[in-house]
Amino acid sequence: MSDSMRYETGLAMLDRIDGAGGRHVVDALWDIAPDFGKYLVEFPFGDIYSRKGVDLKTREIATIAALAALGNAGPQLKIHLRACLNVGCSKTEITEILMQIAVYAGFPAALNALFAAKEVFEETTPTSK
Amino acid sequence: MSDSMRYETGLAMLDRIDGAGGRHVVDALWDIAPDFGKYLVEFPFGDIYSRKGVDLKTREIATIAALAALGNAGPQLKIHLRACLNVGCSKTEITEILMQIAVYAGFPAALNALFAAKEVFEETTPTSK
Amino acid sequence: MSDSMRYETGLAMLDRIDGAGGRHVVDALWDIAPDFGKYLVEFPFGDIYSRKGVDLKTREIATIAALAALGNAGPQLKIHLRACLNVGCSKTEITEILMQIAVYAGFPAALNALFAAKEVFEETTPTSK
Amino acid sequence: MSDSMRYETGLAMLDRIDGAGGRHVVDALWDIAPDFGKYLVEFPFGDIYSRKGVDLKTREIATIAALAALGNAGPQLKIHLRACLNVGCSKTEITEILMQIAVYAGFPAALNALFAAKEVFEETTPTSK
Amino acid sequence: MSDSMRYETGLAMLDRIDGAGGRHVVDALWDIAPDFGKYLVEFPFGDIYSRKGVDLKTREIATIAALAALGNAGPQLKIHLRACLNVGCSKTEITEILMQIAVYAGFPAALNALFAAKEVFEETTPTSK
Amino acid sequence: MSDSMRYETGLAMLDRIDGAGGRHVVDALWDIAPDFGKYLVEFPFGDIYSRKGVDLKTREIATIAALAALGNAGPQLKIHLRACLNVGCSKTEITEILMQIAVYAGFPAALNALFAAKEVFEETTPTSK
Numbered sequence: 006m007s008d009s010m011r012y013e014t015g016l017a018m019l020d021r022i023d024g025a026g027g028r029h030v031v032d033a034l035w036d037i038a039p040d041f042g043k044y045l046v047e048f049p050f051g052d053i054y055s056r057k058g059v060d061l062k063t064r065e066i067a068t069i070a071a072l073a074a075l076g077n078a079g080p081q082l083k084i085h086l087r088a089c090l091n092v093g094c095s096k097t098e099i100t101e102i103l104m105q106i107a108v109y110a111g112f113p114a115a116l117n118a119l120f121a122a123k124e125v126f127e128e129t130t131p132t133s134k
Numbered sequence: 135m136s137d138s139m140r141y142e143t144g145l146a147m148l149d150r151i152d153g154a155g156g157r158h159v160v161d162a163l164w165d166i167a168p169d170f171g172k173y174l175v176e177f178p179f180g181d182i183y184s185r186k187g188v189d190l191k192t193r194e195i196a197t198i199a200a201l202a203a204l205g206n207a208g209p210q211l212k213i214h215l216r217a218c219l220n221v222g223c224s225k226t227e228i229t230e231i232l233m234q235i236a237v238y239a240g241f242p243a244a245l246n247a248l249f250a251a252k253e254v255f256e257e258t259t260p261t262s263k
Numbered sequence: 264m265s266d267s268m269r270y271e272t273g274l275a276m277l278d279r280i281d282g283a284g285g286r287h288v289v290d291a292l293w294d295i296a297p298d299f300g301k302y303l304v305e306f307p308f309g310d311i312y313s314r315k316g317v318d319l320k321t322r323e324i325a326t327i328a329a330l331a332a333l334g335n336a337g338p339q340l341k342i343h344l345r346a347c348l349n350v351g352c353s354k355t356e357i358t359e360i361l362m363q364i365a366v367y368a369g370f371p372a373a374l375n376a377l378f379a380a381k382e383v384f385e386e387t388t389p390t391s392k
Numbered sequence: 393m394s395d396s397m398r399y400e401t402g403l404a405m406l407d408r409i410d411g412a413g414g415r416h417v418v419d420a421l422w423d424i425a426p427d428f429g430k431y432l433v434e435f436p437f438g439d440i441y442s443r444k445g446v447d448l449k450t451r452e453i454a455t456i457a458a459l460a461a462l463g464n465a466g467p468q469l470k471i472h473l474r475a476c477l478n479v480g481c482s483k484t485e486i487t488e489i490l491m492q493i494a495v496y497a498g499f500p501a502a503l504n505a506l507f508a509a510k511e512v513f514e515e516t517t518p519t520s521k
Numbered sequence: 522m523s524d525s526m527r528y529e530t531g532l533a534m535l536d537r538i539d540g541a542g543g544r545h546v547v548d549a550l551w552d553i554a555p556d557f558g559k560y561l562v563e564f565p566f567g568d569i570y571s572r573k574g575v576d577l578k579t580r581e582i583a584t585i586a587a588l589a590a591l592g593n594a595g596p597q598l599k600i601h602l603r604a605c606l607n608v609g610c611s612k613t614e615i616t617e618i619l620m621q622i623a624v625y626a627g628f629p630a631a632l633n634a635l636f637a638a639k640e641v642f643e644e645t646t647p648t649s650k
Numbered sequence: 651m652s653d654s655m656r657y658e659t660g661l662a663m664l665d666r667i668d669g670a671g672g673r674h675v676v677d678a679l680w681d682i683a684p685d686f687g688k689y690l691v692e693f694p695f696g697d698i699y700s701r702k703g704v705d706l707k708t709r710e711i712a713t714i715a716a717l718a719a720l721g722n723a724g725p726q727l728k729i730h731l732r733a734c735l736n737v738g739c740s741k742t743e744i745t746e747i748l749m750q751i752a753v754y755a756g757f758p759a760a761l762n763a764l765f766a767a768k769e770v771f772e773e774t775t776p777t778s779k
Contacts (some may be wrong), residue, residue, distance in 0.1 A: 007652050024355035030632065037639040038616045040701075041623075041631070048693045049628060056685075058230040059195075066192055067199035067231045069153040071238045073198035076630035095200075100296045101187040102196045107177040107299075109200045109207075110498045112307060113336035115299070116288065123295040127530035135264050159503065166510040167487045169314075170494075170502070179308045180501060186296075205722035206463035207500035229683045236686075239627045241694060242723035244686070245675065252682040301408075307495040316488040321453055324446075325489045328454035329461035329496045334593035336496075358554045359445040360454045365557075366436040367458045369755045370565060371594035373557070374546065381553040395522050417761065424768040425745045427572075428752075428760070435564045436757060443556075465719035465758035550714075565753040574746040575711075582708055583715035583747045587754045601724035617703040618712045624694040625716045625723075 012043065022054065022061065030084070032096025061092040066102055071085045073103055073118035074110040082118060086125040096126055141172065144180025151183065151190065153220055155213045190221040195231055202232055202247035203239040211247060215254040225255055270301065273309025280312065280319065280346045286343070319350040324360055331376035332368040333370055344383040354384055387389060399430065402438025409441065409448065409475045417471070448479040453489055460490055460505035461497040469505060473512040483513055530635065531567025538570065538577065542600045582618055589619055589634035590626040598634060602641040612642055616640055640645040657688065667699065667706065667733045675729070694699025706737040711747055718748055718763035719755040727763060733769040741771055 019027040027050075034042035054064060065088050072082040089099050099122055107115035148156040153214050156179075163171035183193060194217050201211040228251055236244035277285040285308075292300035312322060323346050330340040347357050357380055365373035406414040414437075421429035441451060452475050459469040476486050486509055495503035535543040550558035570580060581604050588598040600620075615638055623631035633638050664672040672695075679687035699709060710733050717727040734744050744767055752760035 006610070007153070008656075011653070031562075033639075034632075034635065037642065038620055038635050041635060043622045044623070044693070045618075045628060045632075046696060048689070048697075052238055052689060052693075053234050056230060056233075058226045063192070063227070063231070064234060066188075067195055067234055068238060070196035070199040071203035071235060072629065074203050075239060075592075075627075076333075077634065078627075080633065081238075081629040098186045098192070100299075101185060101247055104185075104296055104299045104302070105182050105193060105196055106200060107302070108182055109197060109210075110204060111333075111336075111494075111501075112303060112498045113333075113339040113496060114328065114498075116292075116303075117336065117338065119292065119296050119299060123291075126295065126445050139270070140266070162510075163503075163506065167491055167506050170487075170491045171508060172308070173310060173491070173494070174503075177302070177310075181302060181306075191486060201500065204463075204498075204500075205720075207498075208503065210500040227504065229686075233683055233686045233689070236689070237464065237628050238623045240623070240630075240720075240723075241690060242625060242717065242726040243627075245679075245690075245699075246677065246723065246725065248683050248686060255682065258719075294432060311492050311495055314488060314491075316484045317453075321450065321489070322486070322492060324450055325453055325457035325492060326496060328457040329493060332461050333457035333497060334591075339496075355445045356450070358557075359443060360450070362443075362457060362554055362557045362560070363440050365452055365560070365756075366440055367455060367468075367756045367758060368462060369591075369594075369759075370561060370753050371588065371591075371597040371757075374550075374561075375594065375596065377550065377554050377557060381549075384553065395527070398524070420768075421761075421764065425749055425764050427652065428745075428749045430763060431564070431568060431749070431752070432761075435568075436558070439560060439564075459758065462721075462756075462758075465756075467762065468758040485699060494697065569750050569753055572746060572749075574742045579708065579711055579743070579747070580750060581711055582704075583750060584754060585713035586715040587719035587751060590719050591755060597754075613703045614708070617701060618708070620701075620714055621698050621709060622716060624698055625713060625726075626720060 008047070008048070011047045011051035014055050015046035015049075018050040018054045019046055022050070022065070022092060023084055024087065024091055027083045028085055062089075062094055065089040065092050065094060069099065069118070070102055070106060073106045073114055076110065076114040076117060079117075079121065083121050083125055086122050087128075090125070096122075137176065140176045140180035144175035144178075147179040147183045148175055151179070151188075151217045151221060152213055153216065155216055158214070171226070175242050191218075191223055194218040194221050194223060195227070198228065198247070199231055199235060202235045202243055205239065205243040205246060208246075208250065212250050212254055215251050219254075225251075266305065269305045269309035272313050273304035273307075276312045277304055277309040280308070280323070280350060282345065282349055283340055284342045284345055320347075320352055323347040323350050323352060324356070327357065327376070328364060331364045331372055334368065334372045334375060337375075337379065341379050342384055342391055344380050345386075348383070354380075395434065398434045398438035401442050402433035402436075405437040405441045406433055408473055409437070409452070409479060411474065411478055413471045413474055420508065449476075449481055450475040452479050452481060453485070456505070457489055457493060459502055460493045463497065463501045463504060466504075466508065470508050470512055473509050474515075477512070483509075524563065527563045527567035530571050531562035531565075534566040534570045535562055538566070538581070538604045538608060539600055540603065542603055546600070554590055578605075578610055581605040581608050582614070585615065585634070586622060589622045589630055592630040592633060594625065595633075595637065599637050599640060599641055602638050604646075606641070612638075653692065656692045656696035659700050660691035660694075662698045663695040664691055666730055667695070667710070667737060669732065669736055671729045671732055695779070707734075707739055710734040710737050710739060711743070714744065715747055715751060718751045718759055721755065721759045721762060724762075725767065728766050728770055731767050732773075735770075741767075 031042040068085045072078050103118040154210045160171040197214045201207050326343045329352040361376040418429040455472045490505040547558040584601045619634040676687040713730045717723050748763040
């Protein structure tokens with residue numbers, strides 16, 4: 006595959022998964038490290054997420070599990086909580102997985118991820134307080 | 135639910151997910167911290183894994199993603215790689231998820247998890263070297 | 264022990280250790296993952312903190328040491344810095360332990376924990392600015 | 393204080409806390425980074441552990457809590473589990489604190505620390521296998 | 522070396538590397554843990570940064586690489602991004618190193634460090650918005 | 651750039667930096683995740699290490715700093731300690747950087763990295779035991 010094909014494939018995948026949030030990150034890199042925006046599109050989205058073998062819903066479940074366990078990537082966790090909803094996970098599936106993180110990375114990691122999810126769910130629920 | 139019911143439910147779930155590996159961990163705690171073996175059965179397996187909302191296959195995908203990202207729990211990662219196979223994940227699904235960890239926790243985390251998977255897959259493949 | 268007894272025991276312990284801060288966390292889980300609020304009361308506080316063998320002061324010293332070393336659980340660190348004071352640790356004991364974290368997790372982890380302690384101490388000191 | 397006084401103070405503290413294990417680490421640095429052996433004696437042991445304000449038992453409790461939570465410093469955890477015993481912690485106190493780490497850093501961190509403690513306890517128990 | 526010489530040496534080094542930012546941290550420790558301000562000057566800056574063998578530019582490159590990889594020490598990362606510029610690193614050198622962190626600690630760690638660098642670079646660029 | 655050019659560029663860079671060690675990792679991935687060997691060559695080595703802006707010596711300094719700070723990637727740290735020597739770092743430069751990691755990630759992280767360096771230096775020293 007040529008680089009331009011990887012970039013096009015990656016950008017379509019980024020749009021599908023992250024919606025406006027993904028493009029916003031790439032744009033924000035423009036004046037500091039534009040090539041890194043290119044790599045971000047090409048490797049994670051053009052190479053990895055575009056692979057067959059597992060569906061996007063499963064990929065996003067794995068991503069929020071990893072980010073919640075690491076506990077030091079708040080902005081990326083919120084982007085991928087939105088992405089989880091975008092690719093078809095229910096709010097119940099998301100909260101189930103985040104609760105499970107308490108077992109592997111402790112209650113603080115699970116709590117911080119659940120509160121991030123609460124903020125994301127409220128953005129997307131018209132009638133939420 | 136009474137504690138004895140949580141324990142029974144958890145033990146059945148532990149056996150189903152981890153096979154002999156889970157019981158081995160509980161037994162190994164016997165002479166150092168027997169109550170911790172009880173908690174390990176009750177909370178992760180009796181409370182969390184026994185919940186509805188996501189299937190066991192999805193739970194195990196999340197677990198190996200979290201453990202691979204953390205990168206400091208080698209024995210538990212291997213137990214859950216076996217558990218992934220036990221609850222119906224294919225080897226392809228497992229390697230796809232572990233490759234994806236490179237994006238969120240770096241190439242060393244992904245490599246070490248893939249090499250752990252290689253060891254686990256070889257255990258379970260009759261004709262492997 | 265029945266689940267309701269674990270919950271009652273845990274809630275009394277949560278109130279004793281964390282004061283209003285603990286209940287606030289449980290309440291905040293209500294509309295996102297109410298069962299997780301229940302687990303949070305039952306396992307950490309009903310099962311673990313209610314055990315004999317070490318006093319609550321020692322337990323809270325261990326908790327702030329762990330959270331300061333991990334460095335990715337700011338809200339929980341502040342709750343447990345308040346809890347340390349609640350169960351009888353002096354400000355000197357707390358700052359001594361946080362300074363020691365520099366040895367095991369580096370100066371940034373110790374500094375960030377000391378500045379969190381500074382904020383907590385100022386809340387509780389009548390004449391602070 | 394002069395550097396030689398910090399070194400002497402630190403070395404006496406190192407011997408008291410870690411016994412032969414601490415000197416072994418300093419000696420092992422001799423042919424790779426001898427100055428680092430000096431710093432290791434001076435800063436952690438000469439400056440920090442020699443401070444008043446908390447007793448050595450409490451300091452060692454905090455240290456094993458931090459190292460168990462981090463989960464990536466196996467050799468140092470074992471040295472400090474021995475140190476805990478040296479400065480007067482009981483095996484029960486140690487296992488209680490390590491079990492509590494499950495709450496803050498997850499079950500794998502607690503399990504790996506408990507199994508390290510099991511090895512250390514067996515070294516020091518005449519009738520162990 | 523006497524302690525007062527280590528302190529003087531360290532303070533001169535702190536001023537040279539971190540400018541006003543370093544002194545600000547030491548001052549902020551005054552009412553919570555003044556001795557820790559002393560240790561911060563003496564060990565990292567008086568002992569380590571004052572050593573021969575590598576130049577300050579290389580030391581600061583290593584520091585931002587370590588802090589970006591850990592991902593849980595935001596304030597210290599920003600101080601050392603400024604320090605990198607102070608000791609002669611170009612913006613290009615800094616962004617190259619931070620992009621490389623994606624390989625070893627994942628894209629979120631690299632992105633968060635690059636966005637911290639963007640803020641620091643804008644502070645120091647007269648015509649930035 | 652086409653994918654085959656990225657692969658060729660990356661493989662030449664991998665050989666230059668890691669010597670036989672890098673190829674060994676790619677080969678070991680063959681029967682578990684061959685595409686990941688391809689990505690490992692293409693993204694870290696074809697895209698990142700092949701960039702201008704900083705020399706390879708500086709890149710390897712940053713890599714060992716990051717890996718030593720993370721503390722959970724032992725095999726990769728040893729590969730890159732060898733790589734540091736391959737691209738022209740002296741043993742003194744390496745030990746200086748690893749000692750400095752004590753400031754940012756704690757003494758255990760620095761000690762474990764120094765002992766890994768000791769093993770690597772002994773491999774490459776004709777008269778070592």
